Each structure stands twice: as C-alpha cells, then as structure tokens.
Amino acid sequence: MSDKEALVRFGISMPQSLLDQYDRLIALQGYDNRSEAIRDLARKALLASSAMQPDETVAGTIVMVYDHHVSDLPITLMELQHDYHHEIISTMHIHLNHQQCLEILVVRGKVHQLRELQQRIQVLKGVGYAELSVTHVDEHHHEQH
CATH class of the missing domain: 1.10.1220 (Arc Repressor Mutant)
Structure with missing residues (x-):
C-alpha cells in the first residue's frame, strides 16, 4: 500500500x-x-497460488517432508529438480531423524510451472508433505529462457 x-x-x-x-x-x-x-x-x-493467474511470475518456496528410505525416492526427487532447474533458485536439505528429510526449494517462475512441480513431488510414494507458498509477485520480471 x-x-x-x-x-x-x-x-x-x-x-x-x-x-x-x-x-x-x-x-x-x-x-x-x-x-x-x-x-x-x-x-x-x-498470494495464495490458487488465486493467481497461471502465467504470473512469482517467487516462493516448496517445502517437502519425505522418507528417504523409500526406494529410489531421493534419486527421483533429484531428477525432478534437474527437470525444473530454471525454476529452482536454491535448496536446503535437513535430516529430521533417521528416516525423514525436510527439503526447502526456493523457486521463481510461472505459477503454473511451480504448481506442476509441487504436484509432481506430492504424488511420489514416500512424500508426506509438499506445499507451494508464494511470497512475491514479480510484476517486472521478464523470462530470459
């Protein structure tokens, strides 16, 4: 304001x-x-991603908790992150306990691409939680890809 x-x-x-x-x-x-x-x-x-237009450029986070003992899940998550390397700015990985990991992806891109990434993570076996949180609408950013 x-x-x-x-x-x-x-x-x-x-x-x-x-x-x-x-x-x-x-x-x-x-x-x-x-x-x-x-x-x-x-x-x-x-700022709720569901209230935004699919082509808006935004920045935010995807927070996930997953069981790293689930067969091939860490590899699948890494490959998925490579598929979205233009949208992922940074990651943080925390070992919560012997089984569970918390991972935070700092993301920037079109709302529809970030929603797609979050949904692809959420449906993986062993992922208990994955949420996209939009923190900034970038009205002046022009994609350079």
Whole structure:
C-alpha cells in the first residue's frame, strides 16, 4: 500500500465466539488492532497460488517432508529438480531423524510451472508433505529462457 493510498472503512459481521478467538490470536501475534491483521489476511489470500493467474511470475518456496528410505525416492526427487532447474533458485536439505528429510526449494517462475512441480513431488510414494507458498509477485520480471 502506497503512502498516498486512501484507507477505506467497511464493516464485518461475525459471530462473537469467532471474533473472540481472532482477537486472542492477533494479540498473540503482536497486532495492535484488527485492521492491520485483516489487511495481512487479505494480502495472504491474494498470494495464495490458487488465486493467481497461471502465467504470473512469482517467487516462493516448496517445502517437502519425505522418507528417504523409500526406494529410489531421493534419486527421483533429484531428477525432478534437474527437470525444473530454471525454476529452482536454491535448496536446503535437513535430516529430521533417521528416516525423514525436510527439503526447502526456493523457486521463481510461472505459477503454473511451480504448481506442476509441487504436484509432481506430492504424488511420489514416500512424500508426506509438499506445499507451494508464494511470497512475491514479480510484476517486472521478464523470462530470459
């Protein structure tokens, strides 16, 4: 929001019990008022990959947890990452325990390509979790491929 952009007031109706829960949550998160918390909710909703146009260029992360003992899964994941090397900027690999690994892919590219990569990871046997989180819409980036 630019400094010159006018704020618009509007009313929201919700059950008292939901409002009480929300007030407790935003107080724990350090918000001084409901307005800023609701603005952040709106921003987060707009950054949901499902709300974006498939050809928008974005940056974000794909977080996955998987069992590295599942036959050939680490090799399959590595090959898949090589297939998307233009979209993957960086990776971090963490050993959670003897079986499970947490891997974070920092990604940048078209929403549809990043969704496709996340979905291809999610369906692999041994992957327990894979989520795409978009953190930035790059309105000025032009693909160089």
